[in-house]
Amino acid sequence: MADHSYKLLLTETLLRLDLLKRKILKEKAKDFPSLSPLIFLTTLLEIVSIFKEELAKLHRDYIENHTVNLDLIISFSLYTRRLSYHLSFVEKTGSEHVPWSLIPPIEGIFRQFHKEHKFIVSAQPEFNYTYMELLSVYEELVGEIIAPDNLRNRLYERAKGELTDSQFTEAFFPKNKFYSRFGFIFFPAVERNSVFQHVLLGHEIGYNFFSLQNLINLIPTNLPLWRQKLLEALGYTQDDVQRDLQKDATYREKLEQMLGYLVTGLIELACDIFAVNTFGLAALFAFDSHLAGTESFDKIGSYGSKVLMYPPGRYRLRVICKLVKDSGVNERLKNQASSDRRLVTAVLRRLKHIEEVVADEQDRASIQSDPATSVAYEIIDSKIDDLFNVVSRTFPKDYPKGLDLDQSIVLKLANRLKDNIIPCEIYSCVEENFRDNLDINYRHIINAGWYHRIANIDLLDDMQEYIESMKIASRLILKAIELNETGTKWMTKNVPQ
Amino acid sequence: MSHSDESPRGEVLNKAEIKARLRSDEPSKKLIISPLLSTDQIADGAVDLRLASEFLITRRTAFSTLDIALSQQFQRNAERYQIHTYVPYGQKIVLHPSELILGSTFEYICLPRDLFAYILSRSCWGRLGLVVATAAPVNPEFKGCLTLEMVNLGEVPLTLYPGLPIAQLILHTCMQGHYDGAYKCPTGPKPSNVCSDENTEENEFWTKHVKYYPQ
Numbered sequence: 001m002a003d004h005s006y007k008l009l010l011t012e013t014l015l016r017l018d019l020l021k022r023k024i025l026k027e028k029a030k031d032f033p034s035l036s037p038l039i040f041l042t043t044l045l046e047i048v049s050i051f052k053e054e055l056a057k058l059h060r061d062y063i064e065n066h067t068v069n070l071d072l073i074i075s076f077s078l079y080t081r082r083l084s085y086h087l088s089f090v091e092k093t094g095s096e097h098v099p100w101s102l103i104p105p106i107e108g109i110f111r112q113f114h115k116e117h118k119f120i121v122s123a124q125p126e127f128n129y130t131y132m133e134l135l136s137v138y139e140e141l142v143g144e145i146i147a148p149d150n151l152r153n154r155l156y157e158r159a160k161g162e163l164t165d166s167q168f169t170e171a172f173f174p175k176n177k178f179y180s181r182f183g184f185i186f187f188p189a190v191e192r193n194s195v196f197q198h199v200l201l202g203h204e205i206g207y208n209f210f211s212l213q214n215l216i217n218l219i220p221t222n223l224p225l226w227r228q229k230l231l232e233a234l235g236y237t238q239d240d241v242q243r244d245l246q247k248d249a250t251y252r253e254k255l256e257q258m259l260g261y262l263v264t265g266l267i268e269l270a271c272d273i274f275a276v277n278t279f280g281l282a283a284l285f286a287f288d289s290h291l292a293g294t295e296s297f298d299k300i301g302s303y304g305s306k307v308l309m310y311p312p313g314r315y316r317l318r319v320i321c322k323l324v325k326d327s328g329v330n331e332r333l334k335n336q337a338s339s340d341r342r343l344v345t346a347v348l349r350r351l352k353h354i355e356e357v358v359a360d361e362q363d364r365a366s367i368q369s370d371p372a373t374s375v376a377y378e379i380i381d382s383k384i385d386d387l388f389n390v391v392s393r394t395f396p397k398d399y400p401k402g403l404d405l406d407q408s409i410v411l412k413l414a415n416r417l418k419d420n421i422i423p424c425e426i427y428s429c430v431e432e433n434f435r436d437n438l439d440i441n442y443r444h445i446i447n448a449g450w451y452h453r454i455a456n457i458d459l460l461d462d463m464q465e466y467i468e469s470m471k472i473a474s475r476l477i478l479k480a481i482e483l484n485e486t487g488t489k490w491m492t493k494n495v496p497q
Numbered sequence: 498m499s500h501s502d503e504s505p506r507g508e509v510l511n512k513a514e515i516k517a518r519l520r521s522d523e524p525s526k527k528l529i530i531s532p533l534l535s536t537d538q539i540a541d542g543a544v545d546l547r548l549a550s551e552f553l554i555t556r557r558t559a560f561s562t563l564d565i566a567l568s569q570q571f572q573r574n575a576e577r578y579q580i581h582t583y584v585p586y587g588q589k590i591v592l593h594p595s596e597l598i599l600g601s602t603f604e605y606i607c608l609p610r611d612l613f614a615y616i617l618s619r620s621c622w623g624r625l626g627l628v629v630a631t632a633a634p635v636n637p638e639f640k641g642c643l644t645l646e647m648v649n650l651g652e653v654p655l656t657l658y659p660g661l662p663i664a665q666l667i668l669h670t671c672m673q674g675h676y677d678g679a680y681k682c683p684t685g686p687k688p689s690n691v692c693s694d695e696n697t698e699e700n701e702f703w704t705k706h707v708k709y710y711p712q
Contacts, residue, residue: 031582031583031584031585033583033585095582095583096581096582096583100583166587167587419524419607420607420640420682421529421531421605421607421640422531422605422684424531424532424605425531425532428519428520428529428530428531428533429519429532429533429534429535429536429538430516430519430520430533430536430539431520437532468681472681472682475682475683475684476605476682476684478684479605479642479684479685482550483531483532483603483605484532486586486603486660487532487534489586490534490660491534494534494535495535
């Protein structure tokens, strides 16, 4: 019986590994905007090879000694299925699926913080984030056979062999070691060519930096006080919960929910703040248009069709609006040259509109309607400034924040967009200040796109014309990011100071 | 009648005139070639243009022909005929003998209303058999990256790298003109629009309705 099961499972697993290998090779032939998916696929391929080698050894044992280690074969079978699952993560990461010109600069954001991290953007139905310590999954199984360090060395050599010398120096093996932590960022596939919402990726990137561990200092330590507040919100006394089992059960459930809302709220808000600190006003405008269209704008505890513990959209908008106001960007905009008045007026009008939206406190009713959320948000309300500081400290000192971008550059680029001119530079090479183009990066360009979009909203009477102009702007922005990145590399090497 | 401050109508712009046009603040005279990475790209009579990183590659297919008379089939076959691909800077693309690939210029061009242009191969590449444009004229007021119809007329494959200057733009002054074409602000290679709505009437007349023999 064991023999039969053994043969069936062995052949099934080997067949699956063969099919998997073929599929991985096919995926590897695609064009990718970054080396990370290639390294991920190479890693999977090498794990397939290791599995096949180990299964061959097991089979030799079986033939020579008639020993059957069925449990191990079952493990290989289960892990082979997991490999297929992991492969699905990179199936929509090719250049044809993602806004490829944006990937290298966004990867640059990650590498500002963690040099060794690999980062993969994938087209999926909606925005999401996950990270994967790829090897740790397989080390459980393979680590018993191959020492983890040897496994990493083997994968390092394999990945190195995959890349050319010039690629290898750019790849993320800072200490000549194989790091297998991959951050996956998912964005809605349908929005590939619409650059405006892509800044929301900043929120997803934030998950990489903000978890309960990073924000633990913001959780109050004086639990008795907050327990008491929850009891009051429930209308209970200490005696009630000690004597009444039902009330005790309700209290415990609400306490757990309160902590859930608190932690989720802090993480979500930290990620929003991270996005605005990274992308500046563009992120505020993108959140404004994104959140206004969700069912959870004034509701807590749901997000689209999902039941999550996210803060209401209006609350989130209010927090980042405060961040924007505190940064003084409004004043800096007001002081810009009169030639840019059309754009400045439109942007300031939009900011004022968002301020009015968040001044309305309809979301508070949803928060107050439940004892768990009302207590959780009492804590969150008191921690907003601390959150700003925690997120701010995450950024390297020499990394300019999105709200500190030079507004005169953004406005000049937006003016180019008005005339359907690509916003990748503001000076031509025949001009003396050509080198000042080096001050421009993808964040100026995306913000210029948003300014242009907001200033053109008056065209909305002619809906088709507005949509056409947005499609052209999106195209120009994505191309401008590519040209700016490439041009900057060229100038850094070729244009003397 | 004065039509240009720098050169008489129909003349090819020289180096100084091209630079003056690039510097100009006057919208009706301003020439934009963005990003122009180096003044070395500007020569007397021409501006060198670089190869961008997006391509439409033609492939062998099972269908027998691209026939505009069968417009629906044409659309589908055209999609199957050309694959969109992207070659990062630092990577290469190989153009085989007689192969057609659509690429585009790295630079985004905006012509003022009194300039007309032609795009041609740079002679150093032309001598290796590379033709970069079969539809060479560029109308006044055109804005966008120019599509390059690249064919290798030589006998051996040519390896091309995005970023290399392979084309040149010859600029002429002209009567004031206006671009009203179908390709609005392209930023990469655009496939043919020969079966687009605007051409339907013309195509249908010449492929279906016209009768040579009397009825």
